[in-house]
Amino acid sequence: MNGWILAATAVLGAGVGATVWGVATGPLRRRVVAQNLSTALACPALLLLAQGYDRPAYVDLALVLALLGPVGTLVFARLLAGELAGDPPRARALTRSAAGLGAGVVLALCVAVGPSRALLKLLVVGVLLVGGNLLASRALSGGMAGARRG
Amino acid sequence: MNPRTRLWLVATGGAGLAALLVAACLRLPRFGGDRHPYGDRAVHASLERHTANTVASVNFDQRAFDTLGEMTILFAAVLGCVVLLRQTRDEHRAHPEPADVARPVRRYALLVLPVALLTGLYVVAHGQLSPGGGFQGGVVAATALHVLYLGADYRALERVRPVGAYEVGDALATSAYLVTGVAGLIGGTAFLANTLLPYGTFNTLSSGGTVPLLNAAVGMEVACAVVVLLAGFLDQAVEIVDEGEDDDRAGDGHHHEERGK
Amino acid sequence: MGEAVIVVALLLVAVSATAAVAVRDPVRQSLVLAVLGVVLAVLFTVLQAPDVALSQLAVGSALTPLLLLLTVRKVKRRGRRRRENEP
Numbered sequence: 001m002n003g004w005i006l007a008a009t010a011v012l013g014a015g016v017g018a019t020v021w022g023v024a025t026g027p028l029r030r031r032v033v034a035q036n037l038s039t040a041l042a043c044p045a046l047l048l049l050a051q052g053y054d055r056p057a058y059v060d061l062a063l064v065l066a067l068l069g070p071v072g073t074l075v076f077a078r079l080l081a082g083e084l085a086g087d088p089p090r091a092r093a094l095t096r097s098a099a100g101l102g103a104g105v106v107l108a109l110c111v112a113v114g115p116s117r118a119l120l121k122l123l124v125v126g127v128l129l130v131g132g133n134l135l136a137s138r139a140l141s142g143g144m145a146g147a148r149r150g
Numbered sequence: 151m152n153p154r155t156r157l158w159l160v161a162t163g164g165a166g167l168a169a170l171l172v173a174a175c176l177r178l179p180r181f182g183g184d185r186h187p188y189g190d191r192a193v194h195a196s197l198e199r200h201t202a203n204t205v206a207s208v209n210f211d212q213r214a215f216d217t218l219g220e221m222t223i224l225f226a227a228v229l230g231c232v233v234l235l236r237q238t239r240d241e242h243r244a245h246p247e248p249a250d251v252a253r254p255v256r257r258y259a260l261l262v263l264p265v266a267l268l269t270g271l272y273v274v275a276h277g278q279l280s281p282g283g284g285f286q287g288g289v290v291a292a293t294a295l296h297v298l299y300l301g302a303d304y305r306a307l308e309r310v311r312p313v314g315a316y317e318v319g320d321a322l323a324t325s326a327y328l329v330t331g332v333a334g335l336i337g338g339t340a341f342l343a344n345t346l347l348p349y350g351t352f353n354t355l356s357s358g359g360t361v362p363l364l365n366a367a368v369g370m371e372v373a374c375a376v377v378v379l380l381a382g383f384l385d386q387a388v389e390i391v392d393e394g395e396d397d398d399r400a401g402d403g404h405h406h407e408e409r410g411k
Numbered sequence: 412m413g414e415a416v417i418v419v420a421l422l423l424v425a426v427s428a429t430a431a432v433a434v435r436d437p438v439r440q441s442l443v444l445a446v447l448g449v450v451l452a453v454l455f456t457v458l459q460a461p462d463v464a465l466s467q468l469a470v471g472s473a474l475t476p477l478l479l480l481l482t483v484r485k486v487k488r489r490g491r492r493r494r495e496n497e498p
Contacts, residue, residue: 024430143252281461
């Protein structure tokens with residue numbers, strides 16, 4: 001077991017574990033935030049695992065999650081807009097720290113990989129992950145208010 | 151055949167199957183080891199045919215007939231959904247309302263749509279090299295289109311999604327898989343046998359013989375099937391209202407369109 | 412020691428799958444189901460089955476929630492109409 005897998009285990013146990021607890025209990029506004037954070041945290045974990053197992057092809061998993069995870073949150077933001085309008089979720093600090101963690105992991109992996117095509121792919125995943133999750137969080141807290149019935 | 155004989159027949163067959171299963175279980179390789187006779191043979195066969203991803207080789211070469219069955223299941227399931235979710239006589243169609251989505255969300259959707267579409271194609275095309283393949287890539291590509299519904303509104307999605315064309319694409323892709331199989335029968339040795347094309351250079355896009363072709367057929371089939379499936383669900387949730395249903399928007403000056411069937 | 416990450420992934424799947432069964436409201440259930448999909452994908456990855464993990468991510472992260480929530484929306488609209496029509 002190397003440092004990368006250890007780091008992935010920590011992110012999974014502490015971060016994703018907390019989001020599992022967050023999505024299973026509490027009001028709806030907390031659950032949607034937990035769902036968004038679960039993809040924001042699992043994606044860096046998948047990147048760390050790819051590096052830890054020394055399998056560059058596993059980065060594809062993180063790429064698909066970075067693309068479709070925020071899209072999934074947009075599904076909830078769009079179709080639950082009516083329910084969330086009266087009680088909008090506010091989790092700016094949490095979302096930002098998850099985004100920071102994602103960016104940190106991507107940077108560390110970029111340094112480890114060095115200049116190559118893999119680096120480019122990592123950067124794409126990083127941009128999609130951080131941008132997507134910040135935007136999905138924005139959509140949850142009112143970005144879809146004008147689309148309650150369509 | 152009277153019920154008694156039938157029961158005996160089932161009991162005999164069942165007992166025989168159970169005995170064979172128990173006999174097979176007793177000779178299974180030990181649980182949890184890193185060597186496995188079937189795994190070793192599958193990896194050997196996939197390397198022989200220059201397919202870097204053994205899972206793709208198992209799915210689209212060594213057990214391509216199984217995949218044909220799975221593909222047919224998806225095809226039949228989507229067909230069933232289309233029949234169940236069709237517009238019935240006592241339902242009519244209301245025009246979907248334009249949605250007012252915040253500008254950053256709209257921009258994000260327009261950015262993600264092409265990226266996700268490209269990723270779907272990439273996953274399909276690299277099925278024989280890295281994790282992924284027709285099914286995964288097809289789902290990603292089909293999901294990509296529906297970002298338009300999330301980031302704009304249903305009318306924007308309907309503009310890029312003529313359902314009829316996707317239904318035709320679904321059927322064509324299923325036939326393409328069958329045709330590739332029959333071509334193996336005519337030009338090679340057996341149905342779906344991977345003897346038709348050169349195996350190519352290991353770990354390049356064109357390696358693996360017919361594996362990339364079958365991957366592409368499955369990718370197209372899955373993408374079209376998911377689009378048609380979601381179209382059924384979206385129509386029901388957004389457009390189709392029951393006869394006499396006092397929808398929230400009925401009073402907003404939106405006209406209803408009757409479509410007799 | 413190398414199995415720690417497998418144990419963590421298994422625990423996450425066990426907890427979220429139990430939660431998906433225990434939660435009764437379909438809307439909240441679909442949220443739990445989305446998270447369950449992600450942790451299942453992680454489990455498949457640590458068990459070295461990336462093809463399965465990719466299938467799970469493709470289907471579970473956006474497609475399943477969309478199908479579920481569209482169904483809930485249709486059923487709710489119909490239920491509201493029934494209630495309004497009752498004397």
